Amino acid sequence: MPLTQPWESGLLSSLTGVGPGPSARDKRVALRSALAAATAVPGRGDALEPLVLPGATDALGARLVEEAGFAAVYATGAGLANAGFGLPDIGLVSQTEVADHAGRLTEATRIPLICDADTGYGGPLSAMRTVRLLERAGVAGLQLEDQETPKRCGHFDSHALIPSGHMQTKIAAACAARGAEPGAADALVIIARTDARSAHGIDEAIARGRAYAEAGADALFVEAPRTVEELALVGRELAGVPLIVNVVEGGKTPQLELAEYARLGFGVVLFANYLMRSMHLAGREALAHLRERGETASRAGRMATWSQRQNLFNLPAFSAAEAALDREPGGAK
Structure with missing residues (x-):
């Protein structure tokens, strides 16, 4: 009898770079x-x-x-x-x-x-x-x-x-x-x-x-x-x-x-190289700000938020997958 997968259908396919x-x-x-x-x-x-x-x-x-x-x-x-x-x-x-x-x-x-x-x-x-x-x-x-x-x-x-x-x-x-x-x-x-x-x-x-x-x-x-x-x-x-x-x-x-x-x-x-050159200038401006002011809080609106960064790399889906896979078939953890 095949094992019951301990994860929801489609979960692993959302894991770009790891899943199917x-x-x-x-x-x-x-x-x-x-x-x-x-x-x-x-x-x-x-x-x-x-x-x-x-x-x-x-x-x-x-x-x-x-x-x-x-x-x-x-x-x-x-x-x-x-x-x-x-x-x-x-x-x-x-x-x-x-x-x-x-x-x-x-x-x-x-x-x-x-x-x-x-x-x-x-x-x-x-x-x-x-x-x-x-x-x-x-x-x-x-x-x-x-x-x-x-x-x-x-x-x-x-x-x-x-x-x-x-x-x-x-x-x-x-x-x-x-x-x-x-x-x-x-x-x-x-x-x-x-x-x-x-x-x-x-x-x-x-x-x-x-x-x-x-x-x-x-x-x-x-x-x-x-x-x-x-x-x-x-x-x-x-x-x-x-x-x-x-x-x-x-x-x-x-x-x-x-x-x-x-x-x-x-x-x-x-x-x-449009993207690279755009990121080049943005990076130069960000570092100049840090060197001149010694802080980043006042520039927070010009960088990706924490959640934007984590969502781009699918952290919520990977976290859900880790929790689902840390179980034995049938639901035992």
Whole structure:
């Protein structure tokens, strides 16, 4: 006779990070569905509903993105280098460090996570291993870019790229390494990014985008178009594939309204480091207040309350679960 569970139905499923939750497969299906809905189709005039993709540097950020109601979260490589290691975004964080980090974020949230995987950390074989490691970490999608190793932030200057054909091979190899068939509803999403606009101009960036889609990329990310006209050209020439625009406050790409990006053909609007930079300034102001005044009580209204903090991390549900599980089947404690 099966044991009677000493807890109420549904209690353990509320324990994000410990209890049961959406599988990696479920999250990949959800991400593919969102990308399909955010893809401009040539000749169809209906407006896109862009997928807004905030970036997070840690589990706290990922939980905040989910709490705010966004459908997916982006594990930012630049943010990890900055917030996790105190380093600039110049390719100093390793493959295994990123995979370990991504696993913590996927455990912390029930929404799909897209991971910035830089160049794949080497050639095609390294990209294949990156795919396997990040699949194991539970990510729903990853981004590969065509810079030489070590890479640099796309809004820095002086990029060096690998040949387009070499990047096609890397993409094809990464697609082949997935645990599901290319295009399957539960296949890891592979995003190809090109930094060719900075190195060779917008025409080369578009040509590379086409080549990378032919190699099997599920979505395209043309980094750092400089003008609205360039954004429109990308959207027009690469329509039919999910297109990502990266909004970098103070960066090279024009900052527009979501509806305008959608009109230009971009179904995914990435705000990779908006949250980190907002928290950076808030933290600096909080510490300046503490240093100058030696107290925090007068600033209580500008920080999360005790209950807000504990609720974000599900303390009430964990406490209830501890009490329920500290019993023998049948109710004896």
